[in-house]
Amino acid sequence: MDFYRAHVLICGGTGCTSSKSDQIEEKMKQKIEEAGLDKEVMVVRTGCFGLCEAGPIVVVYPEGAFYSHVGLEDVDEIVQEHLLKGRIVKHLLYKGAKEEDIIKSVNEVNFYKKQTRIALKNCGVINPEDINEYIAVDGYMALGKVLTEMTPTEIIDVIKESGLRGRGGGGFPTGLKWNFCAQAQGDQKYVICNADEGDPGAFMDRSILEGDPHCVIEAMAIAGYAIGADQGFIYVRAEYPIAVQRLEIAINQAREKGLLGKNIFSSDFNFDIEIRLGAGAFVCGEETALIASIEGERGMSRNKPPYPANKGLWGKPTLINNVETYANITKIINKGPKWFRSIGTEKSPGTKVFALGGKINNTGLVEIPMGTTLREVIFDIGGGIPNGKKFKAVQTGGPSGGCITADYLDTPIDYDSLTALGSMMGSGGMIVMDEDNCMVDIARFFLDFTVEESCGKCTPCRIGTKRMLEILEKITSGKGELKDIEKLEKLAANIKTSALCGLGQTAPNPVLSTLHYFRDEYEAHVIDKKCPAGNCKALLAYNIQEDICKGCTLCAKNCPVGAISGEAKKPHSIDQDKCIKCGACMEKCPFNAIKLG
Ligand SMILES: Cc1cc2nc3c(=O)[nH]c(=O)nc-3n(C[C@H](O)[C@H](O)[C@H](O)COP(=O)(O)O)c2cc1C
Ligand code: SF4
Ligand code: SF4
Ligand code: SF4
Ligand code: FES
Secondary structure, X not given: OOOOOEEEEEEOOHHHHHOXXXXXXXXXXXXXXXXXXXXXXXXXXXXXXXXXXXXXXXXEEOOOEEEOOOOHHHHHHHHHHHHHHOOOOHHHEOOOOOOOOOOOEHHHOHHHHOOOOOOOOOOOOOOOOOHHHHHHOOOOHHHHHHHHHOOHHHHHHHHHHHOOEOOOOOOOEHHHHHHHHHHOOOOOOEEEEEEOOOOOOOOHHHHHHHHOHHHHHHHHHHHHXXXXXXXXXXXXXXXXXXXXXXXXXXXXXXXXXXXOEOOHHHOOOOEXXXXXXXXXXXXXXXXXXXXXXXXXXXXXXXXXXXXXXXXXXXXXXEEEEEHHHHHHHHHHHHHOHHHHHOOEOOOOEOEEEEEEEEOOOOOEEEEEEOOOEHHHHHXXXXXXXXXXXXXXXXXXXXXXXXXXXXXXXOOEOOHHHHHHOOOOOOOOEEEEEEOOOOXXXXXXXXXXXXXXXXXXXXXXXXXXHHHHHHHHHHHXXXXXXXXXXXXXXXXXXXXXXXXXXXXXXXXOHHHHHHHHHOHHHHHHHHHHOOOOOOOOHHHOOEEEOOOOOOOXXXXXXXXXXXXXXXXXXXXXXXXXXXXXXXXXXXXXXXXXXXXXX
């Protein structure tokens, strides 16, 4: 085995790859070779480090120097200064959103201080394309342990004791589900990994698959042994090419090493995994629709029961878990259920990975112990709201969730607290909003998504959500009436109780939660015909500030409908009845005399 005095870790997640981290890696290797350091310095392409907004990220060990926004032009300096002369390149080090100009190593970065990494343990640490690196960090130990030391019932008991709950949205106890599958009668059983991840803004599962595919493969094999299945399927969306490619590499490497296939660890246990690509329909994340899709049918949900545990893929008992759920399994087997329970809260043990986005300084992936407050996530880890703006709300749970206001920032994050606030954990999208976000428009955005994604099988979802969307569009365009708010509420209640699957049943949630916390905004749109956040264009007017206008006539010349009048060198004015709100005048005015309000 070769020993290296330094390791250069380059992020190979989708975010950093899209900003050329693959070319940075190539150049890094070339420059290291030119400097004669290739026997001393190893370059490793890892999965996502989490702080995607600061990418491309390069971390150099043993110092742990955390370089952010690295460009191709910076590579030579890192090689010459840091790797050759041992001098950290200070100007490339990550500067936290809060503490400007402080030099940071990876352990000092605020972003990581309050995080606990279980599911993401190996992401950004190992090369996901090399099974030996996974084995070096205890990989396949848990599989070896269960096959040689434990019975299926003992495994299920450990998972039950850990209190792990499904990370795919519903939070169903994982051990209980495994137990149902183990007890179900069937000559053939299956294990499925749900990697559909259709929530807008979510990329937790993708990052785990890109950064640590073996941890999911190993956990699926453990699940197969526990329930009596010999075949697994990973259902992953085709828009995740890096994840798919790394999964293929990992499955092949595991097969070559005898960790998948026949007689694993010389036992009589056989297990193999195949990948199935999804076309990116949100409903295909719903377990029964996903199963239909693997069977080659159109991805549509069906009534439950029967649950997949009894009648799943091709009518056989099937265990279906989320990527992040699987990513916790190997650690629970290795470290024990007590250790897992020591993290998080009593009813929601462990951690949860969130994709933090929207109006927040540190966008990216964070993994926090359950029970961490929303305030800690948004302000300590996320670095707060950019441009000195005020926090307004945070949306959790994607299209199935809702918005939470500043009054509840100290709520601990766990399944039950978020549901009590009218939102939900969901799979882990967390979108932060500031004072410029209109909450009616946010509800419209999510409903627009569900209308597009409805599979159309049942009437309440197919037609009901469309009617709700039409009402929201009427309100944001200034044509709403008070009775529309009532209609929204009635429709929402009906759809929630009558839709066939979780998509329709939760589709009204963003509308209901914004109506609950921000009813005054709805009323301002309907009664005063105003958008308090200044977001809904149809409710805003372009006005010329007389004291600033120099009468240069540029705006009038550029108005496509002749709505602007005035004499040269005198203040101009806009005829609001004629104005079509195209914004051309504001763009052209050299004196910033035109304001939207
Ligand atoms: C519309 C809809 C979309 C869903 N999308 C996903 C998804 O992308 N990934 C996922 O793991 N679960 C998704 N679920 C939940 C799954 O149906 C299922 O509960 C989950 O995969 C079970 O795994 P868990 O117990 O490990 O959470 C979705 C549910 C609904 C109703
Ligand atoms: S609720 Fe919507 S997505 Fe679910 S079955 Fe009905 S139409 Fe399809
Ligand atoms: S917004 Fe467009 S239509 Fe309205 S006054 Fe300006 S240029 Fe004319
Ligand atoms: S372009 Fe600006 S300064 Fe010139 S007339 Fe129009 S509003 Fe006045
Ligand atoms: S993709 Fe590089 S830090 Fe997330």
